[in-house]
Amino acid sequence: ERGVAAVVHLLASSMAGACAVPLDPGYPDARLALMTGDPRLVAVVAAPEHAHRVPGNVPTLPADDLDRPSSPELRPGPDAPGPGATSAGPDGDGDRGHRLATLMYTSGSTGAPKGVEITHRGIVRLVRDERIAFRPDDVVLHCAPLAFDASLLEIWGALARGAVLEIAPPGPLSLSELAEVVRERGITALWLTAGLFHQLAEYEPDCLERVRLLLTGGDVVSPHHVRAVLTRWPGIAVVNGYGPTENTTFTTCHVLADPAGAAGASLPIGRAVAGTGVHLLDAYGNPVPPGVPGELWTSGDGLARGYAGRPDLTAERFTTPDRGPLQGVRMYRTGDLATLRDDGALDFLGRRDLQVKVNGYRIELAEIEAAVLAHPDVRQVCVVVEPDAFGGKRLSAHVVAGADAARLTRELRLALRSRLPAFMVPARWTVVDSLPLTANGKTDRGRLTAAPALQKD
Template identity: 45%
Template sequence: MEIVAVHQGFEAQARRTPDAVAVSWGAEQMTYRELDRRSNQLAHRLAELGAGHDRPVAVLMERTPDLVVALLAVLKAGGCYLPLHSAYPIERMTAILSRSGDPVLLTDAVTARRSLPGRGPVLLADADEQLPDLPEDPLDLPCHPAQLAYVMYTSGSSGEPKGVAVTHRDVLGLVADSSWDTGWHQRVPMLAPYAFDVSTYELWVPLLRGGQVVIPPPGDLDVGVLTDLVKQASVTGLHLTAGLFRLVAEEAPQCLAGVREVLTGGDVVSPTAVRRVLDACPETVVRVMYGPTETTLFATHARFAAPFTAAGAVPIGVALDGMRAYILDDGLRPVAAGSVGELFLAGVGVARGYAGRPDLTAERFVADCVQGDGRRMYRTGDLARWTADGQIDFVGRADDQVKIRGFRVELSEVEAVLSQCPGLLDVAVVAWEPEPGDKAVAAFAVAAGADLDAGTVRDYAAGRLPEYMVPGSVTMLPALPLTPNGKLDRKALPRPTPRAAGPARRGPAGSLEEALCELFADVLGVTSVGVDDDFFERGGHSLLAMRLIARIQDLTNVRITMRTLFDTATVSSLAEQLRGQPSRSPAR
């Protein structure tokens, strides 16, 4: 039988290796046979609730084996999954569900205790008692490769998130690429939030090739958790965003020893980071991946192995097997090697378009005028050039889209949300680097009166935007600087500064608090930190928190978690926590 759908590919693999481990979570394991059986049952229940051809089923769950069951079941029921990120504000999730017609919401017992968005039916995917008498055989519905597999929402330049509609053909094209033929992606940890496109690699490459999806322990990722996971699960392949890859390279590159291939991308990759990882792990291959959600995930790749010399920018490589990359000028004509143009991508991974937005689809998905075969290409908005040896160098953006810790952010969407803040007269949003390689969002706001301050503006954004889109710095100005023709003069904006500490600052008491104050200040990129300053209120975020945790463990030989830092985010409270913990050798 010709395989035209993702779940068909899984079912074929389950018939070949029914007793092989498909999903592992600590000491727990689920075989291909068990995953097939459980997803079949849930698919029957979803079909009863109306799931079907191109109908979305929203998924809002913790990262557990039940999540893998749920996503596979949606496909088996003929539907497409609509992943929601638990870190999204309720208002954002509700808006996405409303645009999708308030579909069935698949959730779990933990998430169901929270206030859930949406008005459609809610089904607990981890409650086996809901599926006692349902058939274990597949629904065996007709499939077509152009049928939707998922709709994934990204930041939108129009001021609203947009849903990228990806088909079964797109996913199968990625899975079929020969870069996976090495067998190095047999045990892959699911590190990325499943509402982001990297989960396509982390789920379907191993599951359709006889491998194993490794579910990390609950809680936030840090270097210690990653070290333990790589060792205990014998991870063979994984993906780290460019920011996380750089952090691991700087703090603990040896934690990747034993991994056969490390994928990284989502932003500019540091050549120094590549060198540090390959120096520490000479048997490991680093593969730089590039591709927007609109091309399913990866479109180009560049392979690096030891010995490696960090010289110049790291290229994004050449097109994957089923993809084509063009660098075109303003007239959509190919540019010569060394000349800068816009990068266009064509081939098997190009998505159907934006769900419910034919206008945006027509703007970004255009006829492939180079191949002239009647198919479409996606205009990325990225500027690039061909190198002398036929690889692609990323140069920058042609618009105001940026990557924040691997997440795509349209600055115009942040501006659109902030412009609705009561009492705000004007606002401009820019990207800046508090430290080299660490991008953040900064806002400049003009208040209509004296009652509105920077903290209120930031709180307004935090209630409506994902954490990575919330401005880390809000600067209040009497007016935005303008050019002579009345446009925003971005060059005249002052340099953003990290959020200041409160007026009352207490100094450290003892050597531990003094050392922690120095670590906090160094990681945050500020001159000093008081013992009562909150790390996150001073501008800390998840990647900086991982860096801080690694350095605290080096200092104290005490293992702490991301949750500990969230709960004890000041020097004084963290010092008290550390004093109560036994010293141990660092896990990394």
């Protein structure tokens, strides 16, 4: 769980030249088994109550015994430095900056999570941008789950900048509990997912009185809530951050310091962070002019090495053109559409595929649909994202099945909770006679809410 011991072990792993793989104890056993299946795995650090969930062939280190000497049976990490070497310096110093710092799993469209290999250089570049940097006199809140890439900014951003890192209590927090932590611990800088920011701005804005830097993103940020916060607390800077895990948390950001800056119907995602390149390309790989939609590709020091054990997928998403204006530049294809404004900032337009972000978590809808289709009574399924009652988003599953609707939805909930993280289990289930189709025969996701429902909950 989130706590002092977890931060200490992350530091120890980095200093040893090893790569840390956060394992969320809230994940079901099936998913943890997938994440611990990497043949390079040397050991698992686990709290006593979770030790029984570690595979039997993997050594276990007790999380609460910080003074335990290193075990002789442990091999050096996959990127351990040679004799006399130190951990990666600020400029990488040769290849050391490209050593793996952490492996973070994201949702995968094939039904299995993808392990993103994040480097030391990527994290160093993240904490260097002055627009999102913490200060030595800041009190930074660490509230994100360790398996969520926002934790990289919270932990390393605070430690690298000499700030105080305040660690929220373990487990999920209610809105009032979060507000209490922010208020009572004197938090001056924090990261919130867009959905959580909207709720805090709506129901607990007083807790932000001492905050000077509020970073948000992971989804579309509401201008209304930004205006409300900036009007109530003029000293706050709200940063709208955008970026996939494959480019180490943030790719671009946009700083808002007064309500007038949030007067439009949408907020820009801004300009590239330090050490990062952003490129808007057409279907042929050519840059598009300002005002024309293009797919967002990114390059620079934040790029991950690729996907662990997936050279095919790595080659597909991390590419280096051999011709054209970007010849020789290694890039990651985000799958997001954006336009370049006249002032040089980027506007986010949406996804090209079925990858979405809900409450800051990037989710492949196809992975959820594959899990639902594993049920023998399900004939078809389509998972969509819809607004929730708090101005955020939730997952909604529409199922075609030849079974009692009430029983089926109960069984599906239980089945998915045993296979997927809680944030990937749909909050609403609807059993329908059929799925609506577009003119070309594809599922019409936009019409699903109008489909005749047999059972809703």
